[in-house]
Amino acid sequence: MKLVMAVVQDNDAGRLIEKLSQKKFGLTKLASTGGFLKSGNTTLMIGVEDERLEELLAIIEKMCKPRKKIVTPLPAGPADAYVPYPVEVLVGGATVFILDVERFVKV
Numbered sequence: 001m002k003l004v005m006a007v008v009q010d011n012d013a014g015r016l017i018e019k020l021s022q023k024k025f026g027l028t029k030l031a032s033t034g035g036f037l038k039s040g041n042t043t044l045m046i047g048v049e050d051e052r053l054e055e056l057l058a059i060i061e062k063m064c065k066p067r068k069k070i071v072t073p074l075p076a077g078p079a080d081a082y083v084p085y086p087v088e089v090l091v092g093g094a095t096v097f098i099l100d101v102e103r104f105v106k107v
Contacts, residue, residue: 001101002053004046007032008064008094013042016063020046025056047104057096066093 008016013029020027030043048056072086 003099005097006044010040012064064094
């Protein structure tokens, strides 16, 4: 068994959660923030049997495609690091951590 922790953009989370529920994957949703834009993320903790891991990863990849977005960063940190004009950044996609589960108990 594996514990998959997938950090996805909030814009992708709803569709991903719906698809995973349809496919009978159990998950826990955690609100999180981080990254360059300090934007809202959702971290999903998903317990999965080894034989369904590739199916899960394929769904995450399909539902969380990276895309380009134009943003104007807010001033934060040193003044010499501030960019006062819009920049194109890559958003979306997913960061996925896969951990071995030594023991799983449902009480």
